[in-house]
Amino acid sequence: MTTEHDDVRNLLAAWAFGALDPTERHTVPQHLAECESCATEAERLHETVRLLDNPALAPAPGSTPAPAPTPAPGSGAAPGSGPVPDPDGVTRRPATDILAAARRSRPAVPRVAVHAVPYAVAVAGLRGLLPEMVGRWSMPVVHDWDVHATVAHLLAADEHLARLLGLAPRVPPSRLPADLSWTDAWERRTADVIAHEHGRAPEETVADWAAQADGLLAVPEAHDPERAARAVELMGLRLPVADHYLGRAFETWMHTDDIGRALGLVVPPPPERHLWQLVRLAVRILGIALGPTAPPVLLSVTGGEEWVLGAEGEPVQAELALDAYDFCLLVGGRHDPGTVPANATGDAAAVRNVLERAASLAWL
The missing domain is CATH 3.30.1050.10 (SCP2 sterol-binding domain)
Known part of the structure; x- marks a missing residue:
């Protein structure tokens, strides 16, 4: 059985991003006034979001800096520690470095409905890594993809939902047989997009991926839970659009972590409430x-x-x-x-x- 304390902790990420349901907006502040541990965590999340929304902002005079984000489970990192040795022997910089990169480059996280917040945050997370990729686009990441190909894959993967929601593809169409299974079509489209993007500058690929992601966060389905309740078929599954947004968040986070590992960076896991949305x-x-x-x-x-x-x-x-x-x-x-x-x-x-x-x- 969960307690009020557990319930509020699960709401803190949404509170920090201004994405609470109307019925929850009074519960969180009241609990924070009485619970020191939740108040500390809330301040950390709020400070992170504040920096993401406006990288030029410095901590307020006289304020206490927020604690460093907690490293991913199993990473072996301690808050505020130096480089982290991975189990595979690769030394990775701590999660605080990701925040530093975010301060330099990340745009504001869009205000969207609760179901789209994890995707918005995952997109912002990858954008926070972009400055680290310069000069290392050909570094191997996962499967047989380098950094450039991994971003191209995300461009291809997000495209399926983008097209269902009325957005125009940003890469020329593939010639695929009509009788292909969704898995074969998915793999063929990814291969075609990666081949196409390897003929362009990595910055062009990033720009198209970012523009498509912005489009997914601008369509009505990202803001209206009723419209997002409509079921559509994607990846062989007929699910509400809201669930497909979570799928896009899942994949974006996973590949951000892949790229972070390749670059020697610790990528923090999603906030707890987002992680539970992905689990469910x-x-x-x-x-x-x-x-x-x-x-x-x-x-x-x-x-x-x-x-x-x-x-x-x-x-x-x-x-x-x-x-x-x-x-x-x-x-x-x-x-x-x-x-x-x-x-x-x-x-x-x-x-x-x-x-x-x-x-x-x-x-x-």
Whole structure:
């Protein structure tokens, strides 16, 4: 059972971005006046957003600087620490460096509805890395992509939702057979866009990606929850537009982290409330992928939420517990199902089925 304290902590990121629902706008300030730990976290988030909205601003005279953002779980970094050695041996600069880059270059985060805030923040996060890419566009990142190709992939990936919402493509169309599966069409389009963008300057690719992202944050669906409730088919799934915005946030964050790793930078995870929005989306998609006949497994994610996945009305055959951050990395294809940190009891085959199916969802 969650407490009022837990509820408010989950609202702090939205509070900092001015994206609270009307019914929540009085709850947060009242709790902050009584809870020192939440007030400290709220001030940190508010200071970060303030700097993102206006990089020229310095801390107010006499104010206490906000604590450094908490590093990603498993990064081994301490707040305010120096370079961080990754488990793979790569030295990465701490999350405070990302904020410093954001201060120099990041534009204001658009005011959008709650479902689009994670995407707006993820886009701002990648923009914060742009100055670090200069001169290193050919550095390997993930799969067989360099930094330039990774941004081109995001241009291609966002394009699918952009077209559904009436935005014109920014790259010439591909000649794809009509009978291609969505996965094959997705991969072919990505390959075509990357090939096209490698013939242009990286700055041109970034400009088109940023302009398309701005377009997605400007359309009515980014501001009107009722319009975003309309279901559309994308990536083989018919989901509300709001959920597809979360999908775009998920992928943008994941590739920002990929680029950060390649550049030796620690990219902070999404704010807690955004992370939970991504977790809930991933669980819904995982449930669809498992289908109604899979052996039932009780999935719990750190923070208290749990779901029974698989066949309904049958006894649970296993229990599986994962950290929210690790669960997202698993679904994003950045954790191996055999080595992801997890606690499991019961039918090992049922657990393995859930983990492997979660990892198979990665379209990133």
